[in-house]
Amino acid sequence: MLEQKRLVILDRIEDPHNLGAIIRTAEAAGFDGVVIQKRRSASVTPVAVKASSGATSYMKVAEVTNLTRSIEYLKENGFWIYGTDGRAEKYYTEVKYDGKVCIVIGNEGRGVSELIKKNCDFLVKIPMLGKIESLNASSAAAVIIYEVVRQNA
Numbered sequence: 001m002l003e004q005k006r007l008v009i010l011d012r013i014e015d016p017h018n019l020g021a022i023i024r025t026a027e028a029a030g031f032d033g034v035v036i037q038k039r040r041s042a043s044v045t046p047v048a049v050k051a052s053s054g055a056t057s058y059m060k061v062a063e064v065t066n067l068t069r070s071i072e073y074l075k076e077n078g079f080w081i082y083g084t085d086g087r088a089e090k091y092y093t094e095v096k097y098d099g100k101v102c103i104v105i106g107n108e109g110r111g112v113s114e115l116i117k118k119n120c121d122f123l124v125k126i127p128m129l130g131k132i133e134s135l136n137a138s139s140a141a142a143v144i145i146y147e148v149v150r151q152n153a
Contacts, residue, residue: 005100006031006148007079011067011116012107013137016042020051021138022105023059027052029145033060035102037067071119074102083112083120084144086134092124097148105141 008026013019019042023034042048043063049056064070071081082097083104104120106112111134117123126135126143134140 007033007035007074007102008141008145009035009067009071009081009102009104010037010041010137011104011112012037012041012110013105014040014042015108015137016045016048017051018042018108018136018138019044020048020053020056022141023048023052023061024055025138025142025145027055027059029149031059031145033062035062035064035067035070038063038065068115068119071102071104071116074100075119075121080122081120082122082124082144083117084125084140085112085117085123086125086128088123088125090122090124092126092144092147095122095124097151101148103141103144103148105137105144108137 008022008031026034044056044061075081079100079102081102081104084106104112104116126140
């Protein structure tokens with residue numbers, strides 16, 4: 001996947017509906033691939049395929065054994081890693097997404113794991129103005145993905 005420039009990395013996404021929706025959004029936004037873990041996360045099942053509305057036929061999905069090593073490999077090859085975290089200091093609109101970009105979306109309940117956060121170049125958050133603390137993983141992914149698109153249009 002080194003010839004790619006825009007990837008989404010999913011850290012322990014468990015719901016196949018979220019996986020499918022994220023793949024659909026990434027494909028619609030012109031991203032090049034999605035990286036998922038082989039264990040402890042949803043895989044491309046018929047449910048995920050249906051939720052993607054066919055996007056799994058067009059989107060490269062890489063299943064990796066060790067997400068931290070995969071991130072290190074991507075960084076060695078020129079990618080900038082942007083993790084999402086509700087406690088980040090910067091909002092997602094306050095950073096520049098240029099060059100080779102990887103967006104990390106975390107687990108539906110626990111977010112991005114601490115080890116993965118430590119390996120990110122940037123942590124960003126989405127403003128949450130209501131009483132709910134976070135968005136659904138696929139909704140959060142869509143917000144960040146389309147900010148990357150907006151900045152690079």
